[in-house]
Amino acid sequence: MSFLPACKELDRQPLGDMIRNFGENAVLRALDKPTLSSEDYMALLSPAAEPHLEAMAQAAHKRTLQHFGRTIQLFTPLYLANHCSNHCVYCGFNARNDIPRSQLSMDELRVEAEAIAATGLKHLLILTGEAPNKAGVDYLEEAVTVLAPIFPSVSIEVFPMDEADYVRLIGAGVDGLTVFQETYNKELYEKLHPAGPKRVYDYRLEAPDRGCRAGMRVVNIGGLLGLDDWRRESFMTGMHAAHLLHAYPGVDIAVSLPRMRPHTGAFQPAHIVDDRQLVQIMTALRLFLPRVSITISTREAPEFRDNILPLGVTRMSAGVTTAVGGHTKGNDTAQFDISDPRSVDEMCSALKTRGYQPVFKDWEPITSPGSHEIAR
């Protein structure tokens, strides 16, 4: 069963008010437990938890250390194309935005991939907008065939697709899937996505379930923090991750915590999430789900990224450009502005200074009999 029925049920509840009603005792109880219930998680997201942020941070640090050690896995995104038929009001690639559109040819892709590989990075996340007749499943499959011999791990963050298409891409060498629901608030979702295939909330919501069933090794979800009440959104994200963990025990579930950034276009977030709140979200999530990977992207500023390292983060992007071909052609078609422009080398020394080891490779492709290392 997918997350949809549970999500619909939760969506009917006044979750924001419920979370705001927790008192200090519930927070202290939650902090004391080895295994947290969904009510405990709510308590940690409540205003009553705010005075206990330091205790939450200490506990989250301890859990993270236990399960992940002092290591941070590094990856980088590669934008394949920025054509998009969607009208997401918060995004620079929005079909109505007048920006130069492009799509990498396979030769350009190879050059871009080699430029990334030269920095030492081994985990790659490929992205496109949603324009199935330009950058559809065939195009992605071809791209993955080019990339798989260069990178031990290739994940996709593209449009949601059917299970059979995920199976096809896994066959080509994809091992991870990222799908952001953006907001779990259905009514708001429909307002923010006025036109285009992304309008269909249910199809997007069930994409992680389809990816898990298709055999993805890692499935990464998240909400775009800033669109709606963050307490409610964070609770829903945690419940979504908990559902996936329970329903697909063989899949590694990961959560990203992206905050909205300035971009081309007029939309500004209605619910700004400040630094303290992001820390509350991350530490609550870590305590609720001690083994999920947590990703912090270069949307965040260098100093903040360095400071939140011990609080639950396990994966970070580095050497990032959000423009198509940005690693070789420059940055003028970026999806959004990044805040941490550090190179891979600079990221590594920053991690080492903080007592963390950057990990470049943490996967060996084993799905196809002639595996990566032997093939080369």
Next chain:
Amino acid sequence: MNDLFDIGGKSLQSRLFIGTGKFADDTLIPQVCEASGSQVITTALRRVDMDAATDNIMQHIPEQMTLLPNTSGARNADEAIRIARLARAMGCGDWIKIEVISDSKYLLPDGYETAKATEVLSKEGFVVLPYMNPDLYVARSLVDAGAAAIMPLGAPIGTNRGLRTEEMVRILIEEIDLPIIVDAGIGKPSEACQAMEMGADAVLVNTAIATADDPIAMGHAFGNAVAAGRQAFLAGPGATRTLATASSPLTGFLGGGQS
């Protein structure tokens, strides 16, 4: 005392196996090896990158160590078998620790798939050390499958909760004629010592050393604890009594049967 641990055709002086994951810096590995006295080190094949100049964990593993690559990431027997073969093809030797885990929440091993992989790989000449739940039936099937030792967990991976499975591990020690290496969950040197006192043949420790404030000192402490536990086991600890031996017995009036 000449008490060597024979396994997979090797005689080991140290009964502490260590891991390579979770260190803040892989350059600590040689120092931890030295401080702990360990001679066997496990590493996830998924982390090994022969091509990398900077991120190659293998370059930090001292030559005298016996490498125990593990199949972390495998979700079934078939994947574990492929990883093991890959490890051998990459020059990582014949030892393999089988980890088959298809539960990302608790990371508990799948006994059935583990036994299947063990059977295939031991026939191919691997020295197979399967990570397992301490279950007598699974252990027996691993013996039949040709395992060189078995590695029951003390508590779930990374929990540092100690020897939670004590009673079950004790049964394996009594019943199974293979070396028993307690793996996972050991959080403190005293717990490693406890496992050795019980009669475990060796202990594998990763998280507790790698995430300590001073991993080198902690490696040293574990080395000592494992050796102490082993010595205590060999020395034959006095029987534990549930009833106190009172200094003024209540039945003293009965006399000793002498007239």
